Amino acid sequence: MIQLTIIKITGYGPWTLTLGSDREHHLQILQSSLYKEIQKHFSEKNCLVFSNRFDELFAISNGLSLKDHVEIQEKLSKSFSLGLSMTIGYGKTPFEANLKASEARKSNTILDKDHNILGFMDGKAVQDVQILHMDVDGTTSISSAKSPYEISSLMFRIFSEMSEFFLGKNSLTFFMGGDNFMIISSEDGKANAIKFLELMEKKYSIIMNCGIGRAKTAREAANHATKSLDAIRKLRNSGERQRVLELPC
Ligand SMILES: Nc1nc2c(ncn2[C@@H]2O[C@H](COP(=O)(O)OP(=O)(O)OP(=O)(O)O)[C@@H](O)[C@H]2O)c(=O)[nH]1
Ligand SMILES: [Mg+2]
Secondary structure: OEEEEEEEEOOHHHHHHOOOOOOHHHHHHHHHHHHHHHHHHHHOOOOEEEEEEOOEEEEEOOOOOHHHHHHHHHHHHHHOOOOEEEEEEEEOOHHHHHHHHHHHHHHOOEEEOOOOEEEOOOOOOOOOEEEEEEEEOOHHHHHHHOOHHHHHHHHHHHHHHHHHHHHOOOOEEEEEEOOEEEEEOOOOHHHHHHHHHHHHHHHHOOOEEEEEEEEOOHHHHHHHHHHHHHHHHHHHHOOOOOOEEOOOO
């Protein structure tokens, strides 16, 4: 079972207009400091935060209680004058958890009014997070033949394919920077990763690697996925070719 917390700036649109038109730099500074603080507080509690839109962030919050959410809200309110809402959802797949949170937002299902926390929680369910850490094989050599902007354009094409493919598998994809992507995966992560890597090779001649991690919390799952990805590199250096790997826990 996955638990997801969607953190969103409240009343952001109208507030941005109050800054006048020379506002873009202000908004960018605000959004990046917001990301920094939110990642800090959630990761301290073994969660991991993904930027969905710059004014809306997704935290995989398995193991976090309502009290933990209140604590984080209180810390954030000390750093930011803008209000933030948190909406919690859970489900068998990451996509279902996102639907549940969306349903709570639409029906205004309040968990803690004073701290603007909405949603549905299910403390009894088995906690199980599966993360796929994907990375392009040999970006450095591709980069030497292309300019920085062309590389970014290629990364966004990969991101777009990945997002669509994994949405069809009830999974959520995020671009993490460089040539790195993380997918919050549904049950059948390994089979889906193998299919996606085949598609990328066939359609774009791009070789990718994928480390898989599974754990009770998001941070542990990501740690394991990255460890598995690094193990693929070590195997490659010793002459063995493996594209998808999940190291035993
Ligand atoms: N978010 C994130 N970025 C990373 C990580 N490791 C590397 N990067 C970024 O990815 C870029 C590319 O690095 P690599 O993937 O190691 O380079 P490469 O030439 O593709 O090498 P291989 O992946 O080993 O084939 C780096 O410049 C960093 O920006 C990671 O664990 N997480
Ligand atoms: Mg790479």
